[in-house]
Amino acid sequence: MKVLHTADWHLGQRFVGGHERTEEHRHFLEWLVQTVREQQVEVLVMAGDVFDTGSPSNQALELYYSFLLQMRDTGCRDVVLVGGNHDSPATLNAPARLLRHLRVHVIGCVPDCFDDQVLVIDNAQGRPGLVICAVPFLRDRDVRLSVPGESAEEREARIKQGIADHYARLAELETVWQLKAAGLPVLATGHLYAAGGSPSDSERTIHVGNLGQVTAEHFPTVFDYVALGHLHRPQRVGGREHIRYSGAPIALSFSEIDYPKEVVLLEFTPDGLTINSLPVPGVRRLVRFHGNLDEVLTQLTTYDNTDYPLPAWADVEIRSELSQLEVAEQLLKVIEALDRGQLQVLNRRHFRVAAPRLLGQEEEPLTRSLHDFTEREVFVQRLEAEPEEDRPELLRTFDELLEGM
Numbered sequence: 001m002k003v004l005h006t007a008d009w010h011l012g013q014r015f016v017g018g019h020e021r022t023e024e025h026r027h028f029l030e031w032l033v034q035t036v037r038e039q040q041v042e043v044l045v046m047a048g049d050v051f052d053t054g055s056p057s058n059q060a061l062e063l064y065y066s067f068l069l070q071m072r073d074t075g076c077r078d079v080v081l082v083g084g085n086h087d088s089p090a091t092l093n094a095p096a097r098l099l100r101h102l103r104v105h106v107i108g109c110v111p112d113c114f115d116d117q118v119l120v121i122d123n124a125q126g127r128p129g130l131v132i133c134a135v136p137f138l139r140d141r142d143v144r145l146s147v148p149g150e151s152a153e154e155r156e157a158r159i160k161q162g163i164a165d166h167y168a169r170l171a172e173l174e175t176v177w178q179l180k181a182a183g184l185p186v187l188a189t190g191h192l193y194a195a196g197g198s199p200s201d202s203e204r205t206i207h208v209g210n211l212g213q214v215t216a217e218h219f220p221t222v223f224d225y226v227a228l229g230h231l232h233r234p235q236r237v238g239g240r241e242h243i244r245y246s247g248a249p250i251a252l253s254f255s256e257i258d259y260p261k262e263v264v265l266l267e268f269t270p271d272g273l274t275i276n277s278l279p280v281p282g283v284r285r286l287v288r289f290h291g292n293l294d295e296v297l298t299q300l301t302t303y304d305n306t307d308y309p310l311p312a313w314a315d316v317e318i319r320s321e322l323s324q325l326e327v328a329e330q331l332l333k334v335i336e337a338l339d340r341g342q343l344q345v346l347n348r349r350h351f352r353v354a355a356p357r358l359l360g361q362e363e364e365p366l367t368r369s370l371h372d373f374t375e376r377e378v379f380v381q382r383l384e385a386e387p388e389e390d391r392p393e394l395l396r397t398f399d400e401l402l403e404g405m
Helices: 022-038 058-071 089-093 096-100 152-171 174-181 293-302 324-337 375-383 388-404
Strands: 002-006 043-046 078-082 104-107 118-122 128-133 186-191 225-229 235-237 240-245 262-269 272-279 286-291 312-320 343-352
Touching: 002 022, 002 225, 022 058, 043 128, 078 118, 078 186, 096 104, 118 174, 128 152, 128 174, 152 174, 152 186, 174 186, 240 272, 286 293, 293 312, 293 324, 312 324, 324 343, 375 388
Parallel strands: 002 043, 043 078, 078 104, 128 186, 186 225, 225 240, 286 312, 312 343
Antiparallel strands: 002 262, 118 128, 235 240, 262 272
16 A cells, blocks of 8 residues: 655744745646645545634635645545644544545544544555544643642643653554454654654744654554654654654745755555655745845846746845845845845844954944844743743643644
């Protein structure tokens, strides 16, 4: 059986300044439909963060439902989608009973009946061919009971153990181990932060400061493959070939411009599992132009966007001894002359570098844009005005708020 693993679409995401990503997502989903058809994929697994927010726009919903309808004509028999930390379980689950008639299986959150996470997928002959333990993002209430006054270390241990217990409980279900013993492969999904993973700037903190970092050893050996979502860089967990993040299909922040973009193609045969990565073609480049004023101006004026149908989006950072006004005048003159159909500057920052100092002269402090800070960093600075003994509890509460957004 051929299975394709993808994750972290973030449909409806708005980039810096509210810029839409609809055309990039539309291109990816059209490519994905074509790839499923060409590769004769039988099951598509999407490991969370279908949408970027819990209240997706009409455009994002239109992309989602159009994609699911197009999948009917590909030969792919089943689509399995689980909720991520960005997704609203209610939004995903609302049409789940209707979508089941299209063989689209949606698990937006841990269901009331624990066993409903186990899906038995038929093969082309109509007999059971694959078991999927469709585990969504595990929220705090799914894996632990709140314990007042517990330390950070106790909280971390409790979350890790709760996640491990969830997967262990699935592995021990009679349906799972009996079908495994009968020779069926077993695939599990997850939307979490595994220890050793490489995050980018655009993943939200989950499990309160990423305390719930599981390891490869937390996944029972009954699983032949673990399809993960949340981290946007494609990567293996603990060096295990069969425990992977597929990564996001488009760069979701400037910190992701060097990440490869891919989906993972799995082929289960009597001889075992074959895993191949398929690169996702891009239609827009995110670029960074960092350096002194002359270097950045040269990079802007010589940039070539020939191979991309959509204009590139640029992040500009200048370090100069000149004043903010002097830099802005020269930079804006160049930006205004650019072909906006080829290159658009979304971010620009100026770091004032002090001129050579006289003996005893203090160095002028560097300035940072608000865009350089995460929400958590801004809140940490705000906490400096609060009594020191109140800060840990306020920060924990803020982390929990971020997790639930």
